[in-house]
Every structure is written in C-alpha cells, then in structure tokens.
Amino acid sequence: MSKWKFHNPVKIHFGSGSINNLSALIGSRKSLLITTPGSTKRGTTSLVRDLLGNSLVAVFDEVEPNPTLSSVLAVSKNIRRLMFDNIIALGGGSALDTAKTFAAVDASGNEGGLADQLNHKFSYPKNFTPKPIIAIPTTAGTGSEVTMWGTIWDMVAKQKHSIEHPLLYPEQAILDPDLTITLPRDETIFSALDAISHAMESIWNKNHNPISDIFAIEAISIIYDYLPQLINNLADSTLRSYIHRASLLAGLAFSNTKTGLAHSISYPLTTHFGLPHGLACSLPLVQILKFNAVESADRIKIMAKALRADTTVESMASELTKLFERLGLHLNLSYYGIDNSCVELISDLAYTSERTDNNISSINRNDIETIVRSLFDEEKYNI
Numbered sequence: 427m428s429k430w431k432f433h434n435p436v437k438i439h440f441g442s443g444s445i446n447n448l449s450a451l452i453g454s455r456k457s458l459l460i461t462t463p464g465s466t467k468r469g470t471t472s473l474v475r476d477l478l479g480n481s482l483v484a485v486f487d488e489v490e491p492n493p494t495l496s497s498v499l500a501v502s503k504n505i506r507r508l509m510f511d512n513i514i515a516l517g518g519g520s521a522l523d524t525a526k527t528f529a530a531v532d533a534s535g536n537e538g539g540l541a542d543q544l545n546h547k548f549s550y551p552k553n554f555t556p557k558p559i560i561a562i563p564t565t566a567g568t569g570s571e572v573t574m575w576g577t578i579w580d581m582v583a584k585q586k587h588s589i590e591h592p593l594l595y596p597e598q599a600i601l602d603p604d605l606t607i608t609l610p611r612d613e614t615i616f617s618a619l620d621a622i623s624h625a626m627e628s629i630w631n632k633n634h635n636p637i638s639d640i641f642a643i644e645a646i647s648i649i650y651d652y653l654p655q656l657i658n659n660l661a662d663s664t665l666r667s668y669i670h671r672a673s674l675l676a677g678l679a680f681s682n683t684k685t686g687l688a689h690s691i692s693y694p695l696t697t698h699f700g701l702p703h704g705l706a707c708s709l710p711l712v713q714i715l716k717f718n719a720v721e722s723a724d725r726i727k728i729m730a731k732a733l734r735a736d737t738t739v740e741s742m743a744s745e746l747t748k749l750f751e752r753l754g755l756h757l758n759l760s761y762y763g764i765d766n767s768c769v770e771l772i773s774d775l776a777y778t779s780e781r782t783d784n785n786i787s788s789i790n791r792n793d794i795e796t797i798v799r800s801l802f803d804e805e806k807y808n809i
C-alpha cells in the first residue's frame with residue numbers, strides 16, 4: 427500500500443472523572459440530553475443535570491436497546507419545538523446512534539417516511555448542518571463516539587439501516603471509565619466483543635492503513651490480556667479503564683476502515699434471532715481468521731503478538747478460541763437456539779457488498795455459507 431490517509435476529527439477527553447468537565451466543554455450552549463432508562467436508573471442522568479443546570483433544556487431518556495426507528499421518532503416528537511444548540515448522547519451504542527440519527531433528521535427535516543428513506547439512501551440537504559454531538563459512552567465497545575455512522579434497527583421489518591455523514595462525527599467524546607463500572611457482566615463481555623470485532627475487521631480490511639493497524643493491534647492486545655480479568659473483577663477501575671481505552675482504539679481503527687465480514691454475518695443473527703450485537707459479531711471471528719489466512723496470511727500475522735500466539739493460523743485461532751473460552755462463551759450457533767436449517771437464510775442476508783467487499787480476501791456467497799455452516803459444527807465449536 428503506497429498511499430493512505432487517516433482522519434478523525436473528534437476531540438477526545440479520557441480519564442476517571444472526565445465527565446466533570448462537561449460544563450466547561452459545552453460553554454454557554456443549550457443542550458439536549460439523549461440517553462437510556464438505565465442511565466437514569468443508575469443516576470448518570472442526574473449527574474449530567476447537576477453538571478449542566480439550566481443549560482440543559484430537555485432530557486429524552488427512553489432510548490431502547492438496539493437503537494430503533496421508534497426511538498428516533500419518539501425523540502423527534504418530544505423535542506421538535508425546543509431550542510437547543512447541541513446534543514449530549516449518554517449511554518451505549520443505542521443512545522449514541524439514536525442521537526446521531528436524530529441529529530440528521532432534525533437538520534434535514536426528514537422525519538416523515540424515515541423508514542422509507544433509510545431503506546434507500548438518507549437524503550441530506552445541501553446546507554446540512556446537524557447540531558454538534560457530545561458523546562459520552564457508558565459501555566466499552568461501540569466506538570460510536572469516534573465514528574460518523576449511526577446504526578438503526580427496524581426489528582419489526584427485521585432490517586438494519588445505517589446513516590453516514592462526515593458532519594455526524596461527534597464534536598467531542600468524553601470517555602470516563604468510572605461510568606462503565608456498574609455495567610453488568612454480560613454487557614461488559616458483549617460490548618468488549620464488539621470492540622475486538624471492530625479491531626480485527628479493521629485489520630483484515632481492504633481499507634487498512636498503518637495507523638488503523640496500530641490502534642487495532644493495541645486494542646486486541648488489551649482485550650486479550652485484561653477482559654478475562656475484568657469479568658472476575660467488575661468493580662476494578664483500572665481494568666475498566668483499560669477496556670474503555672481498547673474500545674476507543676478499536677473505534678478509531680474502524681472509523682477509517684469500516685467494518686467487514688463479521689459485522690455482515692452478525693446482522694441477521696441480531697435481526698432474526700435476537701443475539702446481542704457484540705456477541706453476534708464475535709461468533710464468526712475464528713472462522714473468518716482461518717478463511718483470511720489462506721489468501722492474506724501477512725495481514726493475519728500482524729495480530730499474532732496481540733493474541734500471544736505464534737504466527738501460524740493454528741496458534742492464532744487457538745488463542746482466540748481460548749479467549750472466548752475464558753469468557754465462558756459458546757461459539758456454536760445451536761447453543762443460541764438457532765437451527766442449522768437457517769444457514770442459507772443467514773448466508774443470503776450476510777452477503778452485502780457494502781461490508782463483505784471490505785474483506786481483505788475476495789469472498790463470495792458460497793464462502794460465506796461455508797463460514798456460517800462451520801458455526802454449527804459441533805467438532806469445531808464444542809467448548
């Protein structure tokens with residue numbers, strides 16, 4: 427690769443207690459807070475209220491798990507007539523992606539027929555100027571605080587939509603690991619699995635570059651070393667800080683490469699079978715590693731050190747499988763109640779050029795079916 431570029435405009439504030447600078451970062455602007463019922467229950471919404479006082483003009487705390495069309499429309503309905511200058515997105519990927527999509531809808535006046543629009547291509551007006559977003563992730567995995575994409579799920583139509591615009595990068599991201607300390611065990615694991623998927627997919631990606639590689643390898647290394655420790659010490663602030671950092675680094679990596687094959691396979695697992703996003707992404711990783719090692723061994727080898735493996739595909743696949751084992755994860759899709767008669771359906775839906783074309787090795791529909799079929803293979807995945 428002779429020519430490449432790396433760009434990310436998000437101003438990042440990282441560290442324990444960094445949320446306390448929120449007021450100073452916002453200045454005299456009026457804010458709308460978009461968050462989840464969980465943030466309100468845990469007291470984080472109140473913390474933001476206390477920090478911002480009268481400059482917080484409204485709170486919408488009804489974002490649903492997996493950012494949905496109905497969440498976005500509900501924000502629009504409740505907030506439409508209020509005057510505010512910026513949006514604070516507080517929560518996991520659901521809050522951040524809802525905020526981005528709402529910002530796009532708000533700036534476009536495109537609320538009507540949103541589902542229809544998302545099905546085709548969201549149309550941005552010429553003078554598109556969305557309100558700036560301050561992203562405060564309270565999970566460690568989504569990376570959405572440093573990307574220009576928003577993912578919206580239509581669980582009724584079993585579809586996943588994306589919006590994308592350079593002006594939808596958050597203006598600032600506040601990564602305060604203390605906000606993740608109460609995240610339950612499963613959510614901690616699934617979020618971190620999303621991050622390791624982002625990191626690996628940015629490595630075996632046609633759009634990779636030397637900077638995205640550095641971020642991705644460091645993210646994998648941190649998650650490999652510290653996630654198994656964290657799940658047995660959920661209140662350990664140092665371990666929480668490491669995983670929050672890994673999530674950020676993985677986010678920076680895929681903010682420039684986009685995701686790829688694992689995310690592509692994950693979407694039908696979420697829309698049709700309800701698997702949490704991070705879990706669904708991680709299930710095919712071992713098989714994709716093996717697939718990509720055939721044509722693109724050099725790309726795969728750069729992950730060896732991070733996985734504490736030697737550079738053979740067997741060693742890397744084995745270490746990755748061991749990581750999942752230490753997390754108590756079942757990699758066989760049958761475990762999640764999915765029948766192997768669904769292989770063709772999953773493979774059809776997973777083959778989307780938007781993502782599969784990013785994969786470093788060429789891949790066709792049959793290759794995907796082989797990968798998906800292997801996810802039902804008892805011998806391969808009997809852990």
Ligand SMILES: [Fe+2]
Binds near residue numbers: 568689703
């Ligand atoms: Fe993801």
